[in-house]
Amino acid sequence: MGKFYVTTPIYYVNSRPHLGHAYTTMVADLVARYRRQRGDEVFFLTGTDEHGQNIERAASASSLPVREHVDRIVAEYKQTFSQLGFTYDYWIRTTDDYHKQGVQQLFRKVKENGYVYLGHYEGWYCVGCAEFKEETVDGSAPYCELHDRLAERLSEESYFFRLSEFQEKLLDYYERNPKFIRPEARRNEVIAFVKAGLKDLSISRVSVKWGIPVPDDPKHTLYVWFDALSNYITALGYGNYLENRFDKFWPADLHLVGKDILRFHAVYWPAFLMAAGIEPPRTVFAHGMWLSGGRKMSKTVGNVIDLNTLMRHFSNDQVRYFCYREMSFGQDGDFTYEALIDRVNADLAKGLGNLYSRTMKMIEKYCDGKLPSIDASKTALGDVILAAKERFEREMQDYNFSRALEVVWEAISAVDKYISDSAPWKLAKDPAAQSELQTVLYSSAEAIRHLTLLLAPILPTSAETMWKGMGLEGTPLNIVPATVPWASLPQTIISPPVQLFPTIDKEKLMAEIAKSSDIQTEQKTPTVTIEDFAKIDLRVALVLEAERVPKADKLLRLIVDLGEDKPRQIVAGIAQYYAPEQLIGRKIIVVANLEPRKLRGLESQGMLLAAQHSKEGRPILAGFLEDVPVGAKLK
Numbered sequence: 245m246g247k248f249y250v251t252t253p254i255y256y257v258n259s260r261p262h263l264g265h266a267y268t269t270m271v272a273d274l275v276a277r278y279r280r281q282r283g284d285e286v287f288f289l290t291g292t293d294e295h296g297q298n299i300e301r302a303a304s305a306s307s308l309p310v311r312e313h314v315d316r317i318v319a320e321y322k323q324t325f326s327q328l329g330f331t332y333d334y335w336i337r338t339t340d341d342y343h344k345q346g347v348q349q350l351f352r353k354v355k356e357n358g359y360v361y362l363g364h365y366e367g368w369y370c371v372g373c374a375e376f377k378e379e380t381v382d383g384s385a386p387y388c389e390l391h392d393r394l395a396e397r398l399s400e401e402s403y404f405f406r407l408s409e410f411q412e413k414l415l416d417y418y419e420r421n422p423k424f425i426r427p428e429a430r431r432n433e434v435i436a437f438v439k440a441g442l443k444d445l446s447i448s449r450v451s452v453k454w455g456i457p458v459p460d461d462p463k464h465t466l467y468v469w470f471d472a473l474s475n476y477i478t479a480l481g482y483g484n485y486l487e488n489r490f491d492k493f494w495p496a497d498l499h500l501v502g503k504d505i506l507r508f509h510a511v512y513w514p515a516f517l518m519a520a521g522i523e524p525p526r527t528v529f530a531h532g533m534w535l536s537g538g539r540k541m542s543k544t545v546g547n548v549i550d551l552n553t554l555m556r557h558f559s560n561d562q563v564r565y566f567c568y569r570e571m572s573f574g575q576d577g578d579f580t581y582e583a584l585i586d587r588v589n590a591d592l593a594k595g596l597g598n599l600y601s602r603t604m605k606m607i608e609k610y611c612d613g614k615l616p617s618i619d620a621s622k623t624a625l626g627d628v629i630l631a632a633k634e635r636f637e638r639e640m641q642d643y644n645f646s647r648a649l650e651v652v653w654e655a656i657s658a659v660d661k662y663i664s665d666s667a668p669w670k671l672a673k674d675p676a677a678q679s680e681l682q683t684v685l686y687s688s689a690e691a692i693r694h695l696t697l698l699l700a701p702i703l704p705t706s707a708e709t710m711w712k713g714m715g716l717e718g719t720p721l722n723i724v725p726a727t728v729p730w731a732s733l734p735q736t737i738i739s740p741p742v743q744l745f746p747t748i749d750k751e752k753l754m755a756e757i758a759k760s761s762d763i764q765t766e767q768k769t770p771t772v773t774i775e776d777f778a779k780i781d782l783r784v785a786l787v788l789e790a791e792r793v794p795k796a797d798k799l800l801r802l803i804v805d806l807g808e809d810k811p812r813q814i815v816a817g818i819a820q821y822y823a824p825e826q827l828i829g830r831k832i833i834v835v836a837n838l839e840p841r842k843l844r845g846l847e848s849q850g851m852l853l854a855a856q857h858s859k860e861g862r863p864i865l866a867g868f869l870e871d872v873p874v875g876a877k878l879k
């Protein structure tokens with residue numbers, strides 16, 4: 245028995261939670277339940293990252309005061325995570341006062357130890373990434389692929405963290421702690437990155453107001469990542485008035501993160517901690533990303549898996565099973581509703597559910613619902629189950645969730661096969677085979693009991709139902725599987741068997757899902773008045789010229805005639821779907837009074853209209869079947 249401290253990233257409150265955010269927390273929930281079941285004292289932390297320019301911008305886009313905006317998103321996160329049944333112990337918000345105190349304390353400590361100095365920073369900053377980008381060879385603004393925008397030039401007074409002094413210390417730490425960064429491939433990437441050299445890191449901004457003030461110099465706010473990473477210790481009471489859990493729980497045993505933010509956790513975070521004289525965490529595990537239909541989930545593509553839709557059509561256990569089983573932990577995975585339904589049908593309905601109900605039905609029928617009692621030495625399956633239990637523990641402790649599940653399902657198949665081979669329905673008809681029949685039923689039920697214990701952290705609701713259904717006492721999550729010997733199943737009375745996982749009618753459910761995501765999209769679009777609509781100047785435009793924008797795979801530069809004095813330039817992100825020559829001479833629709841915007845240094849004086857292909861995500865340009873005069877207004 246020991247302690248176990250597991251964390252998730254704290255999520256940005258610039259948009260609503262989606263499957264990706266739920267996933268990391270779902271894995272943390274699994275680890276937390278697994279550890280608790282084995283008797284550890286667990287602290288499971290999750291929460292929200294609420295400062296910085298990005299959040300300020302998201303708030304202004306939703307026309308709300310920042311406070312109100314963040315409170316709303318946090319409420320939605322909490323509501324969703326509670327519906328998903330997550331058992332976190334604490335929810336940290338970086339806008340909470342104790343966090344602010346703790347972060348300031350960490351800054352003071354790092355400064356006191358000589359690792360902070362005041363300087364000037366000038367560079368290309370992407371607001372979306374909240375980080376400075378590398379200089380380009382020709383000195384022009386770098387383009388951020390991820391956020392489809394040019395970085396902005398920023399020069400300001402800034403406090404710097406002497407990251408450059410930590411290169412050797414970090415490399416040494418990685419060397420001495422081979423499990424610090426996992427999986428192995430990611431560890432190698434980080435090592436290569438650190439070996440290439442570390443520059444000092446700017447850790448304050450004067451340009452950002454929505455943040456934690458630097459102690460004794462409040463015109464600066466702390467860099468969002470310094471603020472955010474500190475959450476892992478401020479939530480334990482570091483540098484503030486919360487209950488002191490730091491002494492018990494630090495260092496963290498497991499920081500779970502997506503691979504997108506590994507560098508912050510594996511380079512900056514241990515360096516900040518070392519600078520403050522605090523021990524770094526034990527393991528940072530970077531998992532892969534969920535793709536959807538083979539593509540990165542993105543709002544523009546429209547393939548984000550919405551949690552409300554997911555929760556409406558699937559139980560938490562079904563979603564948990566799929567996520568743990570489908571994603572090889574550490575690699576990317578593909579999330580589709582089709583695959584989810586297939587797994588539920590094959591593994592849960594036909595596999596686990598069927599084994600449970602056939603066994604319980606036979607006990608009901610052949611033993612009047614009372615578990616038989618037999619001599620332990622006569623049982624079958626003991627070695628299969630004990631071997632499975634051992635392998636399961638090894639895989640779980642190594643965070644190979646998918647393989648741990650394979651182990652359980654192999655055991656399920658073995659029990660199934662044992663039942664089919666022994667054919668209890670035949671034994672039942674033979675009065676001389678009664679003791680053999682009891683052996684088969686007892687062994688199968690005992691195997692199910694052991695597997696239920698293993699499954700408890702994975703499928704908490706179903707495991708509880710199975711446990712109660714078998715008339716067993718207590719709750720499986722409070723029982724350490726290793727302390728339960730084989731062939732110790734008591735003679736309980738079972739409840740009438742229930743169907744744990746009904747088979748899903750795939751076609752029908754897919755149609756319902758499609759319908760409910762349409763409804764959702766409709767609901768999210770607010771109604772506008774005719775006056776609002778009239779503010780948008782839509783015009784017919786003729787494409788005169790079209791060419792690719794050098795070094796930007798996505799952009800086309802168009803010259804279009806709107807029937808005005810002179811043609812306009814429009815920069816559009818359609819280069820992957822339309823060749824320039826396809827467009828010349830074509831009549832399109834343009835939003836003529838959109839605020840001009842610079843893309844790759846080129847001013848776009850309008851926006852063209854296209855429909856979004858819902859499945860492929862590709863844009864399809866709007867046009868007319870009949871001929872229309874250039875410059876005609878649409879209304």
Ligand code: ME8
Pocket residue numbers: 252253254255256257263264265267268293472473474475500501502503504505532533534535541
């Ligand atoms: O990065 N697949 O917050 P964030 C799997 N605030 N996981 C995904 C995912 C996907 N498609 N999309 C998101 C931040 N995630 C910072 C973190 S921590 C001190 C500060 C998960 O809201 C994954 O864990 O952008 C990823 O690392 C995290 O959400 C990013 O959440």
